[in-house]
Amino acid sequence: MTVQALEIEALHKNFGRVPIIRGVDLAIAAGERHAVIGPNGAGKSTLFHLISGRFAPSSGHIRLHGADITGHAPYEINRRGLARSFQVTNIFPRLSVFENVRCAAMWAMGYRTSLWRAVDGLADLTARTEEVLEQINLIDRRDLPAGVLSYAEQRALEIGITIVGGGDVVLLDEPTAGMSRSETEHAVALIRKVTEGRTLVMVEHDMGVVFDLADRISVLVYGQIIASDTPERVRANPAVQEAYLGTAVAAPS
Amino acid sequence: MSAVAQTGVRRTGRGGALAGVWVVAAALFAVLPYVFSSGTGLTTMSLMAIMIIFALSYNMLLGQTGMLSFGHAVYYGLGGFLVVHAMNGITAAHLPVPLAVLPLVGGVAGLVFGVIFGSVSTRRGGTAFAMISLGLGELVGASALILRDFFGGEDGITTNRTKLLHVAGFNFGPQLQVYYLIAFWCLVCMMAMYALTRTPFGRICNAVRDNPERAAFIGYNTQSVRFIAFCLAGLFAGIAGGLTAINFEIMNAANVGAAPSGIVLLMTYIGGVGNFAGPVIGAVLITFLQVMLSDATEIWQLYLGILFIVMVSFAPGGIAGLIAMHAPVWRARLLHRLVPAYALALALGLVTFAGAALALEMAYRLSAGSEGGTAFRFLHVPLDAASAAPWSLAVLLAVPGFVAFRRVLPIVGNAWAATLAEARRGRGR
Numbered sequence: 001m002t003v004q005a006l007e008i009e010a011l012h013k014n015f016g017r018v019p020i021i022r023g024v025d026l027a028i029a030a031g032e033r034h035a036v037i038g039p040n041g042a043g044k045s046t047l048f049h050l051i052s053g054r055f056a057p058s059s060g061h062i063r064l065h066g067a068d069i070t071g072h073a074p075y076e077i078n079r080r081g082l083a084r085s086f087q088v089t090n091i092f093p094r095l096s097v098f099e100n101v102r103c104a105a106m107w108a109m110g111y112r113t114s115l116w117r118a119v120d121g122l123a124d125l126t127a128r129t130e131e132v133l134e135q136i137n138l139i140d141r142r143d144l145p146a147g148v149l150s151y152a153e154q155r156a157l158e159i160g161i162t163i164v165g166g167g168d169v170v171l172l173d174e175p176t177a178g179m180s181r182s183e184t185e186h187a188v189a190l191i192r193k194v195t196e197g198r199t200l201v202m203v204e205h206d207m208g209v210v211f212d213l214a215d216r217i218s219v220l221v222y223g224q225i226i227a228s229d230t231p232e233r234v235r236a237n238p239a240v241q242e243a244y245l246g247t248a249v250a251a252p253s
Numbered sequence: 254m255s256a257v258a259q260t261g262v263r264r265t266g267r268g269g270a271l272a273g274v275w276v277v278a279a280a281l282f283a284v285l286p287y288v289f290s291s292g293t294g295l296t297t298m299s300l301m302a303i304m305i306i307f308a309l310s311y312n313m314l315l316g317q318t319g320m321l322s323f324g325h326a327v328y329y330g331l332g333g334f335l336v337v338h339a340m341n342g343i344t345a346a347h348l349p350v351p352l353a354v355l356p357l358v359g360g361v362a363g364l365v366f367g368v369i370f371g372s373v374s375t376r377r378g379g380t381a382f383a384m385i386s387l388g389l390g391e392l393v394g395a396s397a398l399i400l401r402d403f404f405g406g407e408d409g410i411t412t413n414r415t416k417l418l419h420v421a422g423f424n425f426g427p428q429l430q431v432y433y434l435i436a437f438w439c440l441v442c443m444m445a446m447y448a449l450t451r452t453p454f455g456r457i458c459n460a461v462r463d464n465p466e467r468a469a470f471i472g473y474n475t476q477s478v479r480f481i482a483f484c485l486a487g488l489f490a491g492i493a494g495g496l497t498a499i500n501f502e503i504m505n506a507a508n509v510g511a512a513p514s515g516i517v518l519l520m521t522y523i524g525g526v527g528n529f530a531g532p533v534i535g536a537v538l539i540t541f542l543q544v545m546l547s548d549a550t551e552i553w554q555l556y557l558g559i560l561f562i563v564m565v566s567f568a569p570g571g572i573a574g575l576i577a578m579h580a581p582v583w584r585a586r587l588l589h590r591l592v593p594a595y596a597l598a599l600a601l602g603l604v605t606f607a608g609a610a611l612a613l614e615m616a617y618r619l620s621a622g623s624e625g626g627t628a629f630r631f632l633h634v635p636l637d638a639a640s641a642a643p644w645s646l647a648v649l650l651a652v653p654g655f656v657a658f659r660r661v662l663p664i665v666g667n668a669w670a671a672t673l674a675e676a677r678r679g680r681g682r
Contacts, residue, residue, distance in 0.1 A: 052470065073469070073474070074469040074470050075469045075470075075472050075473055075474045075475075078469075078470055078471060078472040079472050083470070083471075084470055086467075090464065090466065090467045090470075091464065091467065092459070092460050092463040092464050092467065092468075093463060093464070094459070094462075094463050095459055095460060095463055099456060099459070099460075102456065103456055103457055103459075103460045103468075103471065104471040106453045106456070106457065107471060107472030107473060108472060111453040112453065113453060113454040113457060113473075113477075113478060113481060114452055114453045114454060115449065115452050115454050115481075116452070117452060117453065118448070118451050118452065119451055119452055119453050119455070119456055120451060122453075161467070161471065165471055165472060
């Protein structure tokens with residue numbers, strides 16, 4: 001049996017006495033593009049926080065490429081190859097756009113907290129940073145402080161920071177939230193491009209984006225996954241229609 | 254490809270300019286004693302150079318990594334004490350060690366105590382770090398008064414810098430020789446601390462300062478980044494402390510206490526935390542004010558406090574921030590447009606300040622704590638604080654001065670906005 005890129009087993013998370021994640025099982029194969037959908041308050045972001053180490057689960061297991069990462073610190077999980085973005089833009093506002101991306105590449109490229117090397121002299125680091133700046137279309141903004149970018153540009157930078165480090169499992173938390181139609185189209189193309197050859201897990205509210213990008217979809221309702229399948233079968237699933245998609249899918253089709 | 258090539262060109266250009274800056278700094282250090290050759294001049298400049306190291310080390314925490322420490326003098330003071338003891342031990346044992354390397358002992362001491370105390374205080378950032386640094390500062394400050402053998406109590410521990418091995422005829426008796434020793438270490442430390450800001454470590458410090466949470470999700474253990482920054486800041490503070498020990502040939506409990514911890518915060522902040530040059534400017538300016546003001550008035554610390562409050566309130570970027578703000582206007586050669594408005598505001602500000610200072614000085618004279626009666630000199634004019642005339646003068650200067658100053662502020666603001674807009678338009682063309 002092949003090792004899954006990400007494997008979640010009987011995951012629970014309570015905040016105080018309130019259960020938020022109530023037994024999630026999920027297996028995502030390497031190279032898969034997987035979307036997690038569900039109504040507000042279903043626990044999608046919490047699930048991401050558990051996987052990425054921001055919260056420790058109450059019980060259950062999370063495995064990354066077969067290695068148990070349950071309860072590990074975020075930086076340990078990141079070093080094992082999982083990178084994530086945030087629903088609310090989470091960048092380094094006073095650093096330049098270039099510096100934002102470069103800092104995110106440093107650990108993965110082996111420079112870590114080196115005290116001996118001049119960072120501007122590291123040609124491979126500069127090249128990798130510029131490559132990603134080209135991909136996310138921010139090369140012209142490289143010397144601006146990230147805090148002054150437009151919202152859509154900051155969302156693109158958020159993705160750049162997430163993917164530059166070479167994490168092969170990428171978690172994107174609502175990458176198109178708050179974007180206009182054209183910005184969303186641009187973002188989808190960008191996501192498709194930069195996650196090529198990687199495993200992608202994304203939370204997304206925009207059904208157009210979900211059905212456009214995802215190989216498989218999991219539907220999270222009240223902390224439990226009620227369906228996990230291809231877009232067509234999820235769309236056709238009566239339980240999903242009843243619990244969540246019902247009108248949302250019927251309306252456009 | 255072309256972008257990479259461009260970066261290469263820009264990098265070489267920047268490197269050349271940077272080397273130029275260090276050459277100018279070295280030349281300044283070399284020449285200044287001939288410009289300010291008086292005894293006061295030499296001791297003041299020696300002190301400034303020490304404080305530059307101390308303030309830059311503090312800014313590795315505050316400006317670079319976003320750690321507000323209230324106890325940085327611990328590493329400075331302990332470095333100084335270790336150097337005093339090392340000097341006395343070397344002298345007693347007749348070891349062949351030259352004085353010039355002794356600051357390293359201070360640096361190692363600062364580093365070791367940085368490792369010990371940092372392992373406790375850097376586990377958390379933000380307010381928790383600030384509170385623990387305050388607690389550790391109090392702890393060491395109190396210990397300094399209790400552990401008399403090591404710290405010498407309030408009298409302190411003395412040493413003699415001339416008793417160590419003389420190399421090439423330098424006995425470090427004259428202040429000029431000590432000045433050059435301090436200047437050498439200051440230049441080395443400045444270059445080292447600047448180089449550190451240009452390493453991957455220096456960059457990730459900035460990232461941790463800006464957004465520690467995000468730094469964790471790009472693979473960095475923020476706790477260990479803070480810890481390394483803290484240890485290195487301790488190292489350089491220890492060197493500054495060691496130079497202080499050599500400069501004054503005495504260390505006492507006050508050197509590890511709250512006062513130097515506060516002064517270094519003041520210097521760094523007034524100079525500007527957002528710019529490498531900020532702490533340098535702050536160290537030079539505040540040391541100068543300390544020397545000059547303490548000669549002129551007994552309540553000089555009050556003025557320093559007022560300056561600090563004014564800067565925090567109106568120029569949070571410090572002096573370096575103000576200078577950087579004017580860079581586009583300077584490049585567009587439009588700085589002269591601002592001169593009239595600035596001169597007017599400055600003149601009115603000085604009038605207001607003169608009135609306020611006069612009132613403060615008289616209040617101090619009249620207060621029970623001051624000795625020597627109510628007669629005093631203000632700007633070389635003999636006055637009597639018990640008479641009505643100087644009080645009237647103070648009010649006549651301060652109140653209309655302040656009202657007029659407030660009126661002029663919008664004019665300054667408008668002049669600034671207009672000039673900046675024009676500078677930006679000019680660059681666009």
